[in-house]
Amino acid sequence: xxxxxxxxxxxxxxxxxxxxxxxxxxxxxxxxxxxxxxxxxxxxxxxxxxxxxxxxxxxxxxxxxxxxxxxxxxxxxxxxxxxxxxxxxxxxxxxxxxxxxxxxxxxxxxxxxxxxxxxxxxxxxxxxxxxxxxxxxxxxxxxxxxxxxxxxxxxxxxxxxxxxxxxxxxxxxxxxxxxxxxxxxxxxxxxxxxxxxxxxxxxxxxxxxxxxxxxxxxxx
Amino acid sequence: xxxxxxxxxxxxxxxxxxxxxxxxxxxxxxxxxxxxxxxxxxxxxxxxxxxxxxxxxxxxxxxxxxxxxxxxxxxxxxxxxxxxxxxxxxxxxxxxxxxxxxxxxxxxxxxxxxxxxxxxxxxxxxxxxxxxxxxxxxxxxxxxxxxxxxxxxxxxxxxxxxxxxxxxxxxxxxxxxxxxxx
Numbered sequence: 001x002x003x004x005x006x007x008x009x010x011x012x013x014x015x016x017x018x019x020x021x022x023x024x025x026x027x028x029x030x031x032x033x034x035x036x037x038x039x040x041x042x043x044x045x046x047x048x049x050x051x052x053x054x055x056x057x058x059x060x061x062x063x064x065x066x067x068x069x070x071x072x073x074x075x076x077x078x079x080x081x082x083x084x085x086x087x088x089x090x091x092x093x094x095x096x097x098x099x100x101x102x103x104x105x106x107x108x109x110x111x112x113x114x115x116x117x118x119x120x121x122x123x124x125x126x127x128x129x130x131x132x133x134x135x136x137x138x139x140x141x142x143x144x145x146x147x148x149x150x151x152x153x154x155x156x157x158x159x160x161x162x163x164x165x166x167x168x169x170x171x172x173x174x175x176x177x178x179x180x181x182x183x184x185x186x187x188x189x190x191x192x193x194x195x196x197x198x199x200x201x202x203x204x205x206x207x208x209x210x211x212x213x214x215x216x217x218x219x220x
Numbered sequence: 221x222x223x224x225x226x227x228x229x230x231x232x233x234x235x236x237x238x239x240x241x242x243x244x245x246x247x248x249x250x251x252x253x254x255x256x257x258x259x260x261x262x263x264x265x266x267x268x269x270x271x272x273x274x275x276x277x278x279x280x281x282x283x284x285x286x287x288x289x290x291x292x293x294x295x296x297x298x299x300x301x302x303x304x305x306x307x308x309x310x311x312x313x314x315x316x317x318x319x320x321x322x323x324x325x326x327x328x329x330x331x332x333x334x335x336x337x338x339x340x341x342x343x344x345x346x347x348x349x350x351x352x353x354x355x356x357x358x359x360x361x362x363x364x365x366x367x368x369x370x371x372x373x374x375x376x377x378x379x380x381x382x383x384x385x386x387x388x389x390x391x392x393x394x395x396x397x398x399x400x401x402x
Contacts, residue, residue: 031225
């Protein structure tokens, strides 16, 4: 047999008809494997790792004060390496982890490359409002496994309450994951309302989606 | 008794089988079917559903204090959605990055706040709200966006709210791009 092309396929030569069945089996198997690899790659492109979480309960903040957002519900997660984790300890909070949590054994390494993340929140004063007092939402992307790049970026939204209907924030940003594991998304909300406390409403959202590896980012 | 491959069921002859033209025809037909399956996946990967629609260039009049789904006038592009009067229906379930841009066009000095939302099935999902301080005619664009898990036949819309005196107008653009399968 003579190999043709670059995919390992071949063609029969001479008059060795006795081997024809084996040849066709070999070709069928090779074609099957090659096409299946392409199919897996293509379907994987439609299943880019993504996680979306939300909070099912209001969070009451004194005014002025700040607090962590207690994410408690995973709305969507098709990844094997992102999840919602409660840190415990003296300053417990729920965070999205990308890869295994920093300080823990690496059991679920992340995909290296670029990620997009975003948040949506709504805060409402429980009573009187100090006009134009600040409401802030902040997402910090932190890699605590690498002292040279502990902070990968942050997203900050701040508005000023004008006394009706509360304040709402949303936004998104990107970060680059260049290690193996241990990235976390930490979220904080704060208010400067002197006149009353402030609620973070239910159905806030925090999300992360994988864009792709560095080498596939093209700059025109 | 012919054998078949693991993934695409390509038929091939085994020892003792008679190899006649039918064997080659089956082989070619099965490879063709496998290629079609891969081509379909390639189309899905490279032609992901997306749309962009806008209001009239002159904007949409919105009464103060009333959350209003903006009327859609122009479809910039549409692949995989059904564009309605004030909403866009998702035909292919999936996770989408949905974005709404708002450009207030008021020239009054009475506006106190703007509130622009991306809405899923009529309910605001991602919102940005800006308060306005001072009696001036300044306007600020708003962008509200985020990931939404969309069911087939669900709707996306752009909702605008502001507090003011008298009706004012706003220009809006709503767009979405497919992120991943649900």
